[in-house]
Amino acid sequence: MEESPYARAGGRLPGDPVPDPGTGHPGPPLPPDGRHGRRPAPRTLARALPVLLIAGGILYDLLTPRVFTAVPFFTAAPLVAAPLSALRTTLLTGxxxxxxxxxxxxxxxxxxxxxxxTEVVTVATVALLAVAINRVVRLGDRRLASAREIAEAAQRAVLPEPAARIAGFDIAARYEAARKDAFIGGDLYAVQDSPHGVRVIVGDVRGKGLGAVAAVAVVIGAFREAAEQESALEGVAERLERALAREGTRRDGVDAFEGFTTAVLAELPHGADTVRIVNRGHPPPLMLHADGSLRCLIPYEPALPLGMSDLGRWPDRAIESAFPGGATLLLYTDGLSEARDAHGRFYDPWRRLAGRRFPDPRTLLARLVAEVRRHSGGGTEDDMALLAVRRP
Known part of the structure; x- marks a missing residue:
C-alpha cells in the first residue's frame, strides 16, 4: 500500500503530490479580511431586555387581578438599561x-x-438611580478606554510591527491577546537586518502583566544589539541568556523576573537560499513551500529556554535548512498550537496548513488568526504571536 504523504515524520516533502491544493483543511469560507461571522453577543441580547421587561409588566398586569402589581418589571427595566445603554436610552427607558x-x-x-x-414615586426614584448608575459606568468606560490606548501605545513602543519588506523578504507579524481588554502580554517578535543577514526572533516569556512586559523589553533590546554585533546566531542566543541573567540578578532573583523565556531565532543570510535556526524550548518553525508542501524545522537536540542556565548549560547548535524562492517561514508561539476547541482538541497548524498556498505572509497570518478564533469559539487561553517571512 502506498504511504500517505503525511504518514512519515516531518510531513510532506517537496515534490510529493499535493492533496487539495489551495484549500487545505475544509471549513466555511471566510471574508477577505480574515474575520468570520459570529452569533449575537450576550451584551446585544441584554440591551433588548428593558423593552421585554416593560412589555412583560404590561402583559402581567393584563392577566392578573388588580391586587397584583407590575412595578417590579417597570423598575427593573431602567436598571438593566443603565450599564448597557447610552444616557438617552436610559432616560427613555425610565x-x-x-x-x-x-x-x-x-x-x-x-x-x-x-x-x-406609591408606584410612580418608586419607578421614578429607580429611574433616577439608573441615570446615576449610567453616568458612573460611562465614566469608568472612558477611563478604561484611556488605559487601553496607553497600553496599545506601550505595546507599539515595546513591540513595533516590522516593515512589510526587509532586505528583499516579505514580512508580516501579528499579535493577538487572549483577552480583548489586554493589549500587552509576554509574547514577542522582532526582525533585524544586520551585516550577517536578516535575523528574527519569536519568543514567549513566562508569566503575565508588567513583569512579562519588562522581560519582553529586555529580550528585544538585547536581541537587536546582539543581532548587529554577533557573527554567529549561536552568539546571539548566548547574549540573550546573559541579558536575562543580569536582569534577574538586578531584580533580586530569577523568580522576580518571570523566570524564563522560550524563543526561536532564525538567520537568513544575504545571498543564500538557506535559513539557520536556534531553538530554545520553543515550538519549531514551519516551512511552507510554494507547491503546498510543508516541513517542520525540528532542532537536532532539545535545549532549555533562555534564563534557565542555572539548571545546566550546553552549547547552542543551529540547524540549517533550504529556504527556496516562494517559500514562507512561519514562526509562532504556543498560543497558536495550544488553542483548544469545545472538545479540548488542540489546533494543529501542521495539519491545517499542509497542502495550502497563500499569496503573501499577511494573508497567511490573517487566515490563521481567523481559523484559530473559529476553532476556539472566539477566544484563546493564551496570547498568540505570529511572524511570517517569505522569500520572493
Missing amino acids: LAALVATFAVHARFGTGADASLV
Whole structure:
C-alpha cells in the first residue's frame, strides 16, 4: 500500500503530490479580511431586555387581578438599561416605565389613589438611580478606554510591527491577546537586518502583566544589539541568556523576573537560499513551500529556554535548512498550537496548513488568526504571536 504523504515524520516533502491544493483543511469560507461571522453577543441580547421587561409588566398586569402589581418589571427595566445603554436610552427607558405604570392604573380607572402615587414615586426614584448608575459606568468606560490606548501605545513602543519588506523578504507579524481588554502580554517578535543577514526572533516569556512586559523589553533590546554585533546566531542566543541573567540578578532573583523565556531565532543570510535556526524550548518553525508542501524545522537536540542556565548549560547548535524562492517561514508561539476547541482538541497548524498556498505572509497570518478564533469559539487561553517571512 502506498504511504500517505503525511504518514512519515516531518510531513510532506517537496515534490510529493499535493492533496487539495489551495484549500487545505475544509471549513466555511471566510471574508477577505480574515474575520468570520459570529452569533449575537450576550451584551446585544441584554440591551433588548428593558423593552421585554416593560412589555412583560404590561402583559402581567393584563392577566392578573388588580391586587397584583407590575412595578417590579417597570423598575427593573431602567436598571438593566443603565450599564448597557447610552444616557438617552436610559432616560427613555425610565420614561417608558413611568408611562406604563400610569397606563396599567388607567385600565382600572382608579385615578390618583395612594397605590398609584406609591408606584410612580418608586419607578421614578429607580429611574433616577439608573441615570446615576449610567453616568458612573460611562465614566469608568472612558477611563478604561484611556488605559487601553496607553497600553496599545506601550505595546507599539515595546513591540513595533516590522516593515512589510526587509532586505528583499516579505514580512508580516501579528499579535493577538487572549483577552480583548489586554493589549500587552509576554509574547514577542522582532526582525533585524544586520551585516550577517536578516535575523528574527519569536519568543514567549513566562508569566503575565508588567513583569512579562519588562522581560519582553529586555529580550528585544538585547536581541537587536546582539543581532548587529554577533557573527554567529549561536552568539546571539548566548547574549540573550546573559541579558536575562543580569536582569534577574538586578531584580533580586530569577523568580522576580518571570523566570524564563522560550524563543526561536532564525538567520537568513544575504545571498543564500538557506535559513539557520536556534531553538530554545520553543515550538519549531514551519516551512511552507510554494507547491503546498510543508516541513517542520525540528532542532537536532532539545535545549532549555533562555534564563534557565542555572539548571545546566550546553552549547547552542543551529540547524540549517533550504529556504527556496516562494517559500514562507512561519514562526509562532504556543498560543497558536495550544488553542483548544469545545472538545479540548488542540489546533494543529501542521495539519491545517499542509497542502495550502497563500499569496503573501499577511494573508497567511490573517487566515490563521481567523481559523484559530473559529476553532476556539472566539477566544484563546493564551496570547498568540505570529511572524511570517517569505522569500520572493
